[in-house]
Amino acid sequence: xxxKARGEKTVSLTCYDYPTAVIMEEAGIDLILVGDSxxxxxxxxxxxxxxxxxxxxHHLKAVKRGIKxxxxxxxxxxxxxxxxxxxxxxxxxxxxxxxxMVKLEGFHENIIASLTADGIEVIAHIGLNPQASAxxxxxxxxxxxxxxxxxxATRLEAAGAKMIVLExxxxxxxxxxxxxxxxxxxxxxxxxxxxxxILVIYDIIxxxxxxxxxxKVYGDIRKALKQAVTxxxxxxxxxxxxxxxxxNIIPLEEFEKVTYWMQNGVSVLGNTRPISGNNGFAKNMDN
Numbered sequence: 232x233x234x235k236a237r238g239e240k241t242v243s244l245t246c247y248d249y250p251t252a253v254i255m256e257e258a259g260i261d262l263i264l265v266g267d268s269x270x271x272x273x274x275x276x277x278x279x280x281x282x283x284x285x286x287x288x289h290h291l292k293a294v295k296r297g298i299k300x301x302x303x304x305x306x307x308x309x310x311x312x313x314x315x316x317x318x319x320x321x322x323x324x325x326x327x328x329x330x331x332m333v334k335l336e337g338f339h340e341n342i343i344a345s346l347t348a349d350g351i352e353v354i355a356h357i358g359l360n361p362q363a364s365a366x367x368x369x370x371x372x373x374x375x376x377x378x379x380x381x382x383x384a385t386r387l388e389a390a391g392a393k394m395i396v397l398e399x400x401x402x403x404x405x406x407x408x409x410x411x412x413x414x415x416x417x418x419x420x421x422x423x424x425x426x427x428x429i430l431v432i433y434d435i436i437x438x439x440x441x442x443x444x445x446x447k448v449y450g451d452i453r454k455a456l457k458q459a460v461t462x463x464x465x466x467x468x469x470x471x472x473x474x475x476x477x478x479n480i481i482p483l484e485e486f487e488k489v490t491y492w493m494q495n496g497v498s499v500l501g502n503t504r505p506i507s508g509n510n511g512f513a514k515n516m517d518n
Contacts, residue, residue, distance in 0.1 A: 235415045235426045243417060243429040247273050247290045251432060252297025260301055262417075264334065264429060265291045267306040267362070272433045279361045282308040284321055288328050295329035304354060305330040309362045315345045322351045332393065336360040338383045340390040347391030355392040357383055358421065359399040369399040369420070377404050384408045384416075396429070397421040399445070420445030 234241050243262035246252050247269045255263055269290050270276035291305045305325040312318035312335050322333045334354040335342065343353045357380055358370045371377045381404065384395055394415045397405045402422025409416045409424050418425030420443070430446060433439040437451040466472040481489075 232413075232415065235413075241415070241427045243427050244435075245269075245429065245431045246294050247432075249293045249297045252294040255432075256298055256301055262302040262304060262427065262429075263294060263298060264304045265294050265306060265330075266431065267308045268431050272431065272439065280309045284308060284311055284324065288324060291325060291328050291330060302331050303329060304332045304334055307333050307335045312339065312342055315342055318342045319345060319349055319351075322346050322353075323349070326351055334396065336362050338387065340386055343387060343390040343392050352393045353391065354394040354396060354417070355384075355387040356396040356398065357387070357400075358397050367399075369401065371400045371404045377401070380404055381407055381411065384412060388412050388414050394427075397425060 241261040242259075243264060244255060244260050245266040245268055246255055246263045247265065252263065265287065267279045267282045267287065269286065270279050270282040273290075274282070274286065276282060287305055287308050291303075295303060307318070307321060307325070310317075311321040318335070318339075325333050332352040332354055333346070334356055336356040337360055338357065339355075343355060346353050359367060361367070371380050380397075380400060384397075387395060392414060394417055395408075395412065396417045396419065397408060398418075399420040400408075400418075400422075402424060405416065405418060405421040406424035409426060415426035416424075417427040417429050419429050431439065434443065434446045435449045436453075437448045438453045438456075440453075442448070463472070
């Protein structure tokens with residue numbers, strides 16, 4: 232809120248695991264979202280509708296372990312806020328497991344008001360709502376849609392929303408919404424006028440197989456990972472790995488004791504071992 236008042240930009244990203252959270256913290260990311268996009272990006276689900284509360288809590292706890300200062304937000308998955316009572320129960324679970332805020336999609340003023348009254352800070356989400364629409368199109372290019380977004384954003388702020396995500400909304404409409412609201416707007420595919428930007432971490436590092444118009448790729452981790460895995464496979468099959476430098480070495484004097492014990496059935500300390508059959512160990516000790 233203070234940065235918005237000063238006209239300063241802040242930055243957010245999605246995150247699903249501990250090591251990535253540590254890197255984001257070190258990089259100074261302001262807000263980290265454990266998004267329900269974890270379903271498609273990490274769990275192999277077809278859509279966000281398959282993501283469960285258990286899925287979200289598992290990944291929230293992992294990300295929480297890597298964060299010290301960033302604001303931590305958890306998406307509320309599909310059907311977890313179908314009514315006020317359900318929303319209160321599930322939002323409290325996220326807060327109890329370390330979330331600073333929760334995010335939910337759609338124009339649910341009554342739910343946001345109830346969560347706010349219960350002391351839970353909420354981020355609203357309008358425009359493209361992946362949980363509600365299989366059609367992944369920009370929303371707000373028509374007059375009636377634009378009016379609904381502008382008016383709806385105002386109502387969500389009045390209901391108690393502390394921030395609002397604007398997904399795939401025309402840039403001129405997000406400029407109006409950002410100017411009209413006192414709370415920060417978070418843009419994804421909605422242009423440069425939002426107070427924060429958010430993207431899926433796998434998109435900006437080139438890990439996701441799909442490329443979208445609103446994405447700028449800052450690295451090609453997918454290519455680097457495939458190269459590393461392929462090189463490892465080739466090294467293993469050719470005998471190049473592991474080499475002696477990668478092995479644990481027993482001290483020579485200790486190994487000589489083992490050798491004596493294996494060959495004679497008794498150690499220099501008097502420990503005995505049963506000898507059964509034709510033990511080939513002694514014949515191969517030099518190898």
